Amino acid sequence: MANSKFAYVRSFELPDPLLPSTYIVCRLDGRSFHKFTDVHGFLKPNDERGLGLMDRAAEGVMTELRDVVLAFGESDEFSFLLKKHTTLYNRRESKILSSILSILTAHYVFHWPDFFPETKLQYPPSFDARIVLYPGEQEVRDYFAWRQADTHINNLYNTTFWALVQQGDLTPTAAHAELSGTVSAQKHEILHGRFGVNYNNLPERYRKGSVLVRKPVNKRPRSRQPPPWDGTSGEVEVLHVDVIADEFWEQRPWLLR
Numbered sequence: 001m002a003n004s005k006f007a008y009v010r011s012f013e014l015p016d017p018l019l020p021s022t023y024i025v026c027r028l029d030g031r032s033f034h035k036f037t038d039v040h041g042f043l044k045p046n047d048e049r050g051l052g053l054m055d056r057a058a059e060g061v062m063t064e065l066r067d068v069v070l071a072f073g074e075s076d077e078f079s080f081l082l083k084k085h086t087t088l089y090n091r092r093e094s095k096i097l098s099s100i101l102s103i104l105t106a107h108y109v110f111h112w113p114d115f116f117p118e119t120k121l122q123y124p125p126s127f128d129a130r131i132v133l134y135p136g137e138q139e140v141r142d143y144f145a146w147r148q149a150d151t152h153i154n155n156l157y158n159t160t161f162w163a164l165v166q167q168g169d170l171t172p173t174a175a176h177a178e179l180s181g182t183v184s185a186q187k188h189e190i191l192h193g194r195f196g197v198n199y200n201n202l203p204e205r206y207r208k209g210s211v212l213v214r215k216p217v218n219k220r221p222r223s224r225q226p227p228p229w230d231g232t233s234g235e236v237e238v239l240h241v242d243v244i245a246d247e248f249w250e251q252r253p254w255l256l257r
């Protein structure tokens with residue numbers, strides 16, 4: 001057969017399965033979003049439209065890939081958690097990573113006009129992605145706590161920085177110098193004392209990031225047999241929770257099953 005002479009090249013395609021019974025987390029991050037947000041006139045430090053669009057794109061991922069049970073987003077990044085025993089694409093790393101990446105990017109572009117009706121896309125935005133495997137529940141909990149701590153730290157810094165620049169008329173260099181070595185209480189004090197801003201009254205989405213949670217199936221099966229179900233319904237809920245810590249996971253045990 002004509003084909004057989006060439007078919008050996010297939011053997012160069014190596015399998016890339018992710019370890020079974022581990023938690024798969026895929027994190028995406030906007031490529032050069034410093035420039036992208038500047039070119040498209042995003043408000044500083046937080047643009048409600050931009051963050052809403054990221055949430056919408058992440059929801060697209062969760063709608064298309066039912067095994068994604070949780071997502072957390074801040075700034076230009078989103079992390080997706082797949083259910084522990086997922087068999088999506090036979091757990092092939094490249095398939096899972098590239099699918100999540102392209103679904104999010106496509107939704108970001110597709111929904112752009114809904115969030116930025118007045119702003120034409122000047123060039124195609126893109127994202128990078130990585131997959132990390134976590135062996136147990138504790139690492140998964142700590143992972144999301146880590147990302148959310150990052151949100152708190154960055155947002156407090158950025159909010160104070162831009163208040164000093166925009167309202168305090170400091171140069172960016174002077175604002176950086178003023179904030180250098182300050183702890184969070186001092187930043188709260190600068191915001192409150194000098195600009196009358198109570199940080200805790202800023203929108204939750206800015207301070208806490210966005211959490212997208214797959215809702216559980218509510219229906220009880222007729223028979224006593226456990227249903228052959230994957231533990232999740234299709235519905236996705238968008239939350240802005242204080243801390244993604246113990247209580248959060250205990251209230252939603254299906255996420256780590």
Ligand SMILES: Nc1nc2c(ncn2[C@@H]2O[C@H](COP(=O)(O)OP(=O)(O)OP(=O)(O)O)[C@@H](O)[C@H]2O)c(=O)[nH]1
Binds near residue numbers: 045
């Ligand atoms: N003005 C504005 N900028 C934002 C907003 N969200 C994200 N950004 C920008 O996006 C950047 C995200 O940080 P990084 O991911 O570290 O930087 P990056 O330029 O995307 O660089 P790479 O990720 O390394 O490609 C921030 O530094 C901001 O410049 C927003 O709501 N408003």
Ligand SMILES: [Mg+2]
Binds near residue numbers: 029030031032033034
């Ligand atoms: Mg980035």
